Amino acid sequence: MIIHDCEQGTADWYAVKLGIPSASNFDKIVTPKGQYSKQARRYAFQLLAERVLKTPTESLEGQMWMERGKELEPQAAEFYSFLNDGVELKRVGFVTTDDGKIGCSPDRLVGETGLVEFKCTAPHTHLQYWIDGFGDDYINQVQGQIMVCEREWCDRVSHHPLMPPLTVRTYRDEERISLLRAALSQFDEELDRMEELVRARGLFAERDRPITPVDTAYEDPMLYMAGG
Numbered sequence: 001m002i003i004h005d006c007e008q009g010t011a012d013w014y015a016v017k018l019g020i021p022s023a024s025n026f027d028k029i030v031t032p033k034g035q036y037s038k039q040a041r042r043y044a045f046q047l048l049a050e051r052v053l054k055t056p057t058e059s060l061e062g063q064m065w066m067e068r069g070k071e072l073e074p075q076a077a078e079f080y081s082f083l084n085d086g087v088e089l090k091r092v093g094f095v096t097t098d099d100g101k102i103g104c105s106p107d108r109l110v111g112e113t114g115l116v117e118f119k120c121t122a123p124h125t126h127l128q129y130w131i132d133g134f135g136d137d138y139i140n141q142v143q144g145q146i147m148v149c150e151r152e153w154c155d156r157v158s159h160h161p162l163m164p165p166l167t168v169r170t171y172r173d174e175e176r177i178s179l180l181r182a183a184l185s186q187f188d189e190e191l192d193r194m195e196e197l198v199r200a201r202g203l204f205a206e207r208d209r210p211i212t213p214v215d216t217a218y219e220d221p222m223l224y225m226a227g228g
Contacts, residue, residue: 001096003092006093013105018051019050024105030140032136032139040187041190044194075159076120110155114155115151115154117156117157119157121158121160126158129166134168143170
């Protein structure tokens with residue numbers, strides 16, 4: 001495990017995770033039932049684009065509840081620590097496996113064995129989690145984070161400032177992690193082959209360009225072509 005010391009959402013954070021499959025998108029590689037997802041190839045092309053253009057392809061702009069979650073996360077973390085006898089929380093930027101092939105951005109590491117993922121949701125979503133639970137929506141993200149961060153459990157916390165928090169602890173599932181490892185290995189091999197093919201055809205020249213969270217304006221596409 002390698003911890004990259006950077007603030008989430010910054011240019012440094014985007015740079016270190018560029019072109020790397022991350023746990024929040026593992027559901028695009030493996031279905032909740034453990035099958036290789038039909039979305040995997042599309043996700044591979046997204047990461048391939050990041051590698052050759054050296055530019056992130058994701059944007060959080062305009063997503064109101066996502067932005068609100070960022071604002072409420074420190075409050076949720078403080079409340080979580082208080083409810084758990086002042087447990088030590090460590091904020092990290094991006095964590096990768098030793099080979100740098102896959103990674104994740106956990107909200108906090110908890111002590112020596114756990115981690116926590118905060119969901120600062122809309123009020124109706126918070127109530128839905130209380131009644132229906134989290135379901136399987138985040139199973140690959142949670143087990144993926146546990147795998148990458150070499151932890152034993154993950155607490156998923158739904159937080160809303162006007163309602164009681166919901167905390168659900170998920171323990172390490174070696175069977176699910178084994179499925180993830182196999183699927184991610186296949187995915188990484190396919191992604192590497194795609195990149196080799198693109199490079200071999202001379203479609204993109206190697207060049208340096210700054211890493212920005214989101215490219216809001218497209219440059220002349222000819223600048224990316226070999227010899228451009």
